[in-house]
Amino acid sequence: MYDVAERSGVSIATVSRVYRTPESVRAQTRERVLEAARELGYVPSGNARGLASRTTGVLGLCFPDYADPDAEADAEADSDADDAVMLYSDQIIRGMERAARRHGYALLIAASLEGGPESLVAKVAGRVDGFAVLAQTVPTEDLEVISRRLPVVMLAGPREIDHLDHIVVANADGERELTRHLIEDHGLRRLVFVGGDTDSPDAEARFRGFREACRDAGLPVPDEPALRTTMMKQAEGALAAETLLDRGGERPEAMLFANDQMAVGALRALARRGVRVPQDMAVTGFDGIPLGRIVQPSLTTVRQPIRRLGEQAVELLVQRLSDTGREPVSLTLPVSVIRRTSCGC
Amino acid sequence: MYDVAERSGVSIATVSRVYRTPESVRAQTRERVLEAARELGYVPSGNARGLASRTTGVLGLCFPDYADPDAEADAEADSDADDAVMLYSDQIIRGMERAARRHGYALLIAASLEGGPESLVAKVAGRVDGFAVLAQTVPTEDLEVISRRLPVVMLAGPREIDHLDHIVVANADGERELTRHLIEDHGLRRLVFVGGDTDSPDAEARFRGFREACRDAGLPVPDEPALRTTMMKQAEGALAAETLLDRGGERPEAMLFANDQMAVGALRALARRGVRVPQDMAVTGFDGIPLGRIVQPSLTTVRQPIRRLGEQAVELLVQRLSDTGREPVSLTLPVSVIRRTSCGC
DNA sequence: ACACGTTTTGAAAGCGCATTCACCCTAGAT
DNA sequence: ATCTAGGGTGAATGCGCTTTCAAAACGTGT
Structure with missing residues (x-):
């Protein structure tokens, strides 16, 4: 200069x-x-400009380090499927990028390796005007510190720090609506829910929705899922289906899984056992992964508006940047039940 | 502090x-x-740190503003397909992010709106240690200026500035191999190639590969594609197929399209006309889009390693950052022929 | 107690830009 | 010719950090 x-x-x-x-x-x-x-x-120099003007024109996103484990497994069988399917993080990135662009911001993305002062998180935090964090990505204590200095919005998880904005999807509403559909529209009565680990807020919320629908319909309301799995993967879903089949007592009419991966695994297990879906057994998932459209029979599920999640995150950040004093907000994004074949539709 | x-x-x-x-x-x-x-x-403050240390720990990517037009069209018919399919840019982002992470870099992404001093491109350039540009994203003159100050790698396009590193995919090789397959393995003789606009380097290179294969096989070598389209979209592919059908003279045995979108359009047009694929007519595309797997008959094509493109871009940037004096390199990424139904396999 | 080799720490000089304040110049008004 | 407004410009300061260079603190051997 x-x-x-x-x-x-x-x-x-x-x-x-x-x-x-x-x-x-x-x-x-x-x-x-x-x-x-x-x-x-x-x-x-963006650095010098940022230093002097105290603003960067960049928004950030921190997401977890993992790639969807099942996606990797699928990829081995068919290596170019891997390139075709959007992961959760891809969709959020896309949503945030689009929205950020509209507001004149660029987007800085980083998967968190580990915490600590020299993590990528710290790098992101120091270089942006505000950023979004996927739940369980950044240690709460780090977030606590960072969020005192710049706007942070928490995505798809419990609001661990109460002065943060945060956005979740309507897990309970979606599962309740889905369950209601099975009960009222298909006349099913013996439903079982397969949940995840107790520390998965998503899975818990979905179970809550299931219970609410049972209660509303006057059916017995279980205290616990019929079964819990830890990773919610396909193999576990398959195992769960078999376990439930082998369990004594009257066979259930519908299995509701806390996510699509498990449901897909279950579909395969049921096919192996000669249980016809949906005639003998309805099966549902949650998430709306692409695989659910392809699998036979196609999977009835609840679709999450993941991309909107990213867009909303940017909107909240932009709002807060222009109005620092605004009260923390907590958005719940609506989900939609996707009726396909596996429920009997 | x-x-x-x-x-x-x-x-x-x-x-x-x-x-x-x-x-x-x-x-x-x-x-x-x-x-x-x-x-x-x-x-x-990342800014202050960057200022003082003259390095940011961030790599950048500029990509074009458009979303794949056909993808949008598809999306109208089936809105959640849109969320499932990765676009070109999504794949590059994924590749770059993974590679950048391995090297301890974060990734700054921005779609270029327009050029000029206040564009997002300028913002990116000022905030990164180096960045990748998708061809035809940034005006050459801007790039000329920027590339004198920091490493830039040009992706998937002609090297407009000769001191830049750049990476392309083996368009000609792929099409040549694909054509050879049709000629040698399926015994086809009357092949026609449907190209794109003359200013599309990709389409031209693919046509070149087609010609080389014809020459190698001792078949007549056309000077020009049998037909050219401007946008290379599905509708144009359909139209092209019909035009070729209606053209006088002997009906061709195979139509090779410069990209998958056109090929998919052609598939539909041929079905409407009662021309059976692959029995009466072989059809091929180029790119390896997800749609090609789903369509009936499934599309034989050449798959581009788009994600690798992103990974390689990061590798080149990192290399150059550690060795400023290195000669500009020009990589060509191998492609792979995907044999599916539409060629007769 | 003293000298000497090692850590540890501090002072100070930028890094490249935005921004305030004061100044200068040009027009139009008097 | 003198004055006044304002637009246009420059000098100077500071943004928050890294990085010498030098001084202080610490340990060790004599």
Whole structure:
């Protein structure tokens, strides 16, 4: 910048004005400066600009390090499927990028390796005007510290820190509606719910929705899922289905799984056992993964608006940046029941 | 930082060392500093750090503003397909993010709106250690200026500036191999190639591969594609197929399209006309889009390693950052022929 | 007790830009 | 010719950190 100033015979203040407030510089001067900048290959330093103006024009996203384990398993069988399917994080990135672009922000993304002062999280936090965090990505204590300095919005998880904005999807509502559909529209009565680990807020919320629907319909309300799995993967879903089949007592009419992966695994297990879906058994999932559309029979499920999650995150960040004092908000994004074949539709 | 220094009774230099070179600070002092930092909610400023150290730890990516037009069209018919299918840019982002993470970099992404000094491109350029550009995203003149200051790698396009690293996929090789397959393995003789606009380097390279295969097989070598379309979309592919059908002379045995979108359109048009694929007509595409797997008959095509493109981009950037003097390199990524139903396999 | 080699720490000088304040110049008004 | 407004410009300061360089603290051997 000093070079540009010298070469065009002005002060650095004028060069700065050429970029920040072009109309405040006489056209002729402006041209001289731009010409010099071109000749010298001048690229304004975002760092210096950010330092001086205390703003970066960048929003951030921290997401977990994992790739969907089942996606990897599928990929082995069919390596180019891996390139075709969007993961959770891909969709959020897409949503955030689009929304950020609309507001003139760029997007800085990083998967969190581990916590600590030198993590990528710290790098992101220091370089953005605000950022979004996927639940269980950043240690709460780090978040606590960071969120005192800049806007943070928590995505798809419990609000661990109460002064943060946060966005969740309507897990309970979705599962309740899905369950209601099975009960009222298909006349099913003996339903079982297969949940996840107790520390999965999503799975717990979905179970809650299931219970509410049972209660509303006057059916028995279970205290616990019929079964819990730890990772909610396909293999566990398959195992769960078999376990439930082998369990004594009357066979259930429907198995509701806390996510699509388990449901898909169950579909395969049931096929192996000769249990016809949906005639002998209805099966449902939750999430709306692409695989659910392809599998036979196609999977009835609840679709999460993941991309909207990203878009909303940006909106909240932008809002808060323009109104620091705003009360923390907590959004719940609506989900939609996708009726396909596996429920009997 | 000054506050942290004061609160912990040390100088700012020591605070800095705690974060940059923790082992050079006595453990006891370090603890005091970290404690104070925690209490004060201290988040190191990436800007200041970048300014002082002249490095950001961030790599960038600029990609075009468009969403795949056909993808949008498909999305109207089936809105959740849109969320399931990865676009070109999504795949590159994924590849770059993974590779960047391995090297300890975060990734800054921005779609280029327009050029000019205040564009997102300029923002990206000023905030990263190096970045990748998708062809036809950034005006060459801007790139010319920027690339004199930091490493830039050009992706999937002609190297407009000769001192840039750049990466392309083996368009010609792929099409040549695909054509050879049709000729040798399926014994086809009357092949026609449907190309794109002359200013599409990809389409031209693919046509070149087609010609090479014809020449190698001793078949007539056309100077021009049998037909050219401008946008290479499905509708144009359909139209092209019909035009070729209606054209006088002997009906071709195979239609090779410059991309998958056109090929899929052609598949539909041929079905409407009662031309059986692959019995009466072989059809091939190029790209390896997910749709090609689903369509009936499934589409034989050439798959581009898009994600690898992103990974390689990061590798080149990292290399160049550690060895500024390295000669510009030009990589060509191998592609793979995917034999599915539409060619007769 | 003293000298000497090692850590540890501090002081100070930037890094490249935005921004305030004061100044200068040009027009139009008097 | 003198004055007044304002637009256009420059000097100077500070943003928060890294990084020498030098001084202080610490340990060790004599």
